[in-house]
Amino acid sequence: MVATRGAGPGGRPSRRRNAARRHPHPAEGLVTDLTDLVLAVVLAAAAAGAAFLLRDPRRLPTGAGAVTSPSSSVSVVVPARNEEATLPLLLASLRGLAHPVLEVVVVDDDSDDATTAVARAGGALVVRAPAPPPGWTGKAWACHHGVRAAAGDLLLFLDADTVLAPDALHGLLEMHERHGGLVSVQPFHRVVRPYEQLSAYFNAMSTLASAAFTRRPVAAPMAFGPCLITSRDDYERAGGHAAVRGEILDDVRLAAAYDRAGLPVRCALGGRSVSMRSYPGGLRQLADGWTKNFASGASAAAPGPAVAAGLWISAHHAIAVGTLLAVVEASTGAGAALSVGSPVLWFVAWICSAAQLRSILRRLGTFRWWTWALFPVPLLAFDLVFARSVARTLVRRSVSWRGREVRLGAADGREEAPRC
Incomplete structure (x- = not known):
């Protein structure tokens, strides 16, 4: 019998090789320690960037301050397409509301359900918008018609899936009197069914990358469409929805229009005052909603916060992969060539990242424990939908939403007819 190289009699590993495994060369240990140190610094820097962006987020006032604008001057405008389930x-x-508004105008955007009947039964004035002309998206056209039908000096735009607490209007008026221009509120997300938990990273990334909730405004103004309040004078001065008629991200572009007109834009988190349930219609609706918005929204974010948010989510990818490889190596002995960093480093990084994600998500919605404890699950959902969004936005140049195919960058910015 011929012994293999490095093996003793019977093909067993030699004592010298076993000793080398138990006592690695000092230089190898130094490299490992330095690698762990570099990884720890990079991961800590990514977490610190996210913490900085959300160190003191602006929240909607709870309605304790004094306001001079009467609630009776507020017209609520609700664009609605097939919203019979959410409008009630x-x-x-x-x-x-503790203080009633002047009127509620629901604009039926070519619904094929009982949206009109539900709105009328709820006491709203219903306006049926005709088909959008070339160059208009459906929502911008509906908002435009709603403003024309409204009588108030203050305009409150609400998505149909939004819910206001009794004191929410007072807080909105207080914030608008303080800042003027356009006030936007990102609602607190009511997350009900398990698939809705997969929105966790989309909510976190949109909040971080926008940097819209910091006390010091960023270079690129940002707004969130579910809840907007403005005066009619400022709305017309900024050009209204006619200025963003063909934009898929009408809220973001409306903020830019206000900025161009020299008007301020301020955002706040809704907290307990303004909430919403975004995608109750199933996993497909959730995927279509984030596909429509996310790639375009990423390109509209300010560079600094976008880079910080990108580093943060990249660190989460690294931690997920590093921990997985460490577990595989520890349990099977395979994957050593791919593994970087010590298992202890990845375990600690997992715990710290999960804790920070929990802290972020608690401010944004009712996300369950597993969205942060098992964060690679919603992270994988984020990757798949974001890739789909990039493909639809940058390659196919069209997105689907509520039965309409919206062409991006087309000469007329048109929406195609509903698909059967």
Whole structure:
């Protein structure tokens, strides 16, 4: 029998090789320590960047301050397309406001369900918008028609899936009086079914990359469409929805229009005052909604916050992969050539990242424990939908939403007819 190289009699590993494994060369240990140190510094820097962006987020006032604008000067405008299931909650919350508004205008955007009947039963004035002309998206056209039908000096635009607490209007008026221009509120997300938890990273990334909730405004103004309040004078001065008629991100572009007109734009987190349930219609609706918005929204974010948010989510990818490889190596002995960093480093990084993600998500919605404890699960969902968004936005140049195919960058910015 011929012994293999490095093996003793019977093919067993030699004592010299076993000793080398138990006592690695000092230089190898130094390299490992330096690698762990570099990884730790990079991961800590990514976490610190996210913490900086959300160190003191602006929240909607709770309605304790004094306001001079009467609630009776507020017209609520609700663009609605096939919203029979969501409108009852919104309209009930508006009837329950501590201070009533002048009117609620629901604009039926070519619905094929009972949206009109539900809106009328809820006490709203219903306006049926004709088909959008060339160059207009459906939502911008509906908002434009709603403003024309409204009588108030203050305009409050609400998505149909939004719900206001009794004191929410007072807080909105207080913030608008303080800042003027356009005030936008990102609602607190009511996350009900398990698939809705997969929105975790989309909510976190949009909040971080926008940097819209910091006390010091960023270079690129940002707005969130579910809840916007402005005066009619400022709305017309900025050009209204006619200025963003063909934009898929009408809220972001409306903020830019206000900025061009020299008007301020301020954002706040909704907290307990303004909430919403974004995608109750199933996983496909959730994927279509984030596909429509996310790649375009990423390109509209300010460079500094976008880079910081990108580093943060890249660190989460690294931690997920590093921990997986460490577990595989520890349990099977395979994957040593791919593994970088010590298992202890990845374990600690997992715990710290999960804790920070929990802290972020608690401010944004009712996300369950597994969205942060098992963060690679919603992270994988983020990757798949973001890749789909990039493909639809940058390659195919069209996105689908509520039965309409929206062409991006087309000469007329048109929406195609609903698909059967």
